[in-house]
Each structure stands twice: as structure tokens, then as C-alpha cells.
Amino acid sequence: MAELKGWKDIPIGGLVVEPGSAKKYQTGTWRVLRPIFQSENCINCMFCWLYCPDQSIVVELVDGKPKMKGFDYYSCKGCGLCANVCPKNIDPKTKQPVADEKKAIIMKPETDFVEE
């Protein structure tokens, strides 16, 4: 997050006078749950990329094909939508969540990472 400014140094009326400035807003500090990527289970379907409301899924093109690379934790708010829509997180037969180690995305409490 950029340094917080005093009232004399910001535009009046709460106006945002710089286009695209939301990029600078570290919404990652709002996160309670952190998505963790387990690449070995991922089939690169791009569902997570499509659904993430914060464009926080990092994707790289390899041989012209998109590959899921992980998360941009600066902006990821931890909403868990990516884990919810990931087809690898659900058993297609029982429609029940699979065991954590089989998932491509698991959500872990931020408190697990306080030491970092």
C-alpha cells in the first residue's frame, strides 16, 4: 500500500483523479483465507482465472497455451471463489470435495502464515 496521505494532500470529494489507480490498492491485506496452489493437480482449465473478481490469478502462456502459475497476493482478497470453481476440488461422481492433497487450490487461514 502506498503511504497514506493527509487531508491536505488528496483531491477533494474522494475523487480518484488517476485512471487505473486501483492497481496500487493492496487489497491483499483484507485476506483472512489464503489460496494455495498445488500445481501437480492442476489441469489448466482457467476457470479460476475466469472467475477471480480481482484478477489475482497469475497466468503464463507456454507454447501458446495458458498455464496457471499461482496467485498475486498483493491484490488477492481471499474470497475463495477460485477454490470453489476449480473442477479438481470436487469428486465428479460424489460431487463432494476431494481430500486436500488432491485439490489444485486449497484455502488456508492467514494465521498459519503470520511468521512469514
Next chain:
Amino acid sequence: MPLKQAITGAEAVAYAMKQINPDVVAAYPITPQTPVVEYFAKYVADGVVDTEMIPVESEHSAMSAVVGAAASGARAFTATASVGLALMHEVVFIAASLRLPIVMAVANRALSGPINIHCDHSDAMAERDSGWIQLWAENAQEAYDFTVMAYRIAEHKDVRLPVMVNFDGFIISHGVEVVETLDDELIKNFVGKQEKIYPLLDTSNPVTYGSIDMYDYYFEHKRQQVEAMKHVPRVFKEIAEEFAKISGRKYDLVDEYMLDDAEYVMIALGSTAGTIKHTINELRKEGKKVGLLKPWMFRPFSKAEYQRLLTGRKAVVVLDRSASFGAEAPLYQSVKSTIYEVASKPQMGSYVYGLGGRDIAPHHIRQAFEDAFSGNLIVDEERYLGLRE
């Protein structure tokens, strides 16, 4: 050449707006504001103004439309009264918070319920903490003059706040008086062109209006509003000075009537000031040292002015045309807290009058003054003029 016209207060406001020729007017009819917009609609229909007129489906929409227009860089106007203003309430705050120089005429009327269409000040008083500048007219002339001055104050770079021009419903809005209007050209030059600040339509400098403002910046934006209000008295005085040059009519933060040597001072807003002046003339003939202090501007409430004018008086009697249920009436509250620190404190008395259009007559005013003469004022007691026990 100034022109003397026999017109109502509503027409005086509409006439000023015709001369200002705003870009956008959005309004919804409500008694007793309706004739303001009716007269203005005729100017639009006759092609004498270039205004885009938007007849909206409610007052909430009216204020929303002028907020949008003003944000885009247009000069925008609306008018309302009573429950219409109450329905706008949410957007009234937004207009001030987004720092939009909107002008709104309010033909003051009682709030429901029981439903009542006549004059009192409860509508504007419910918006006194909304961040709008409030000017209060005593008659149609002042309603015209304030409308002319309003955009200059609102658009001033040190202010950028909306202005509410209050004029008593029916008493001023529908009463015919002689109003001296100025030449179109003079008004046009006086009002001038708006210096646009962050207009939405300037697409090469894109801005966002109304984005979410959390605990990290909202407080700072409120502090800016506090600061803007502090500049208003100075800016108002400057513009009043300029207006005096073209009109010969000199305005200030407060109107002083027979105040210099007055030992007993009455304070009241709006048209009742006229009745008070009449009563003061009579009491003066009887040798009573009485005077009137009429706030032309109620928000911001310029404390220094009141402190300077009220210290050392024998008594100050405040008349309120609205109640604050469970607390002191709005004007009394403001005056009383303002003189907390003055060197020589006057006795004080609070009188509520005229709710729902109840007439106020010279004998009521005399009654309040007489309480003051006989030392029969109790600072924490609210009394009522013209009420049946």
C-alpha cells in the same frame, strides 16, 4: 437599468435563474416550490434559456440528476420543499461530499406528519449538518439576490460546496412584492463562466466520482469539508461586496437592524424578520432599546460574528420556526453554544413559533421582548409563541 417588478418570491428565483441560464435543471413539483419550476419551464419552452430541463420522477432523482450534471461540469439547479427535501436527503449529503457547486432553492415548508403544506423551517433544519451552505431570505428581493450570488459562492475554488437558498413557503414564495431585478447582461457578467474542477466530461483527464471510501481516507475527506466551510464567510463577504457594486444592496453574514445601541436583541430567520423590524420600530418609539440580528447565512454558522455582536447585551431572544424534539431548537442551540465564551454573557430565551404556518404577529414578538425587559428569561426553558395551552 434596474427594473422594478411586482412578482412573487418564486418568480423572483426563477427570474434570477433565467438570467443565470444554467445548463441543467432537474426538479419534481412540490408545494410551495412548484411555481419556481413552473416559471422556469416556461422560459425553457419559450427558448429564452439554453437549459436542459429534466422532469424527474421524484426528488431523490432530481438531486441525483443535478449531482450527475454538476459532476460532468454543468451548472445545475433544482428546487424543492418539505418532504421533497427529505426524500432527497441521501443525495443532499452526496452533493456536498462530492463537492459539487449545485444551487437549490427551498421554499421552506413543514415536514409531515400530520401533513401540512405551510411554512416552517423544519425541512432545511433537517439538512443543517449535510454540508450545504444555507442562505436565508427575508423577502422576494433577498431570494432573488441570493440566487444570483449563490453560484459564485458555490463555485469558488476555496469552497466548492452546494448552496441552499431558503425562502419561506407561501409567505415569500407566493406573496407578491416589488423586486428590483438587474439587467441580464449585468447578471451574466457577474455570475461569469464556471471554472470547472475535475469535470467528468473531460475524457482526456479521466476521474472517478463516488468510489468507495473506507476507513483509510473517508475521515480525511470529511476534514476537507470542514475546512471548505471555514472559507465560506470570507468568500461570501467578497462576493457580497462585488454584488453591492452592481446592485447597491449590501449583504453580510448577518443583517443588523437597530443593533448598535440595542440592549435587547432578537434573532430570527426568514420572513419573520420583517415583522420583528416592524415591532422594533414601535418599541423604539416607546424608548425601548431593541434590535434584530437576522442570520443571512445559517450554515456555516460564523461564531465570531455572533460573539462580537452579542457580548455585553442585556438579553438575547431567539425565535425558532422549527423544533428539535428532545433538545433545544436549532437556531437557539447554535446561538447559545456560540456565546459560551463571550466576555459578558446576555440573558437568553428560546421561543418556538409558527410551526406549520401558524401566524406570527407583532404582539407575539412584543410578548417575547417584554419577557426580556422584565428579566423573565430562563436560559434552559423553551417557550412558545402563538400556541394554545
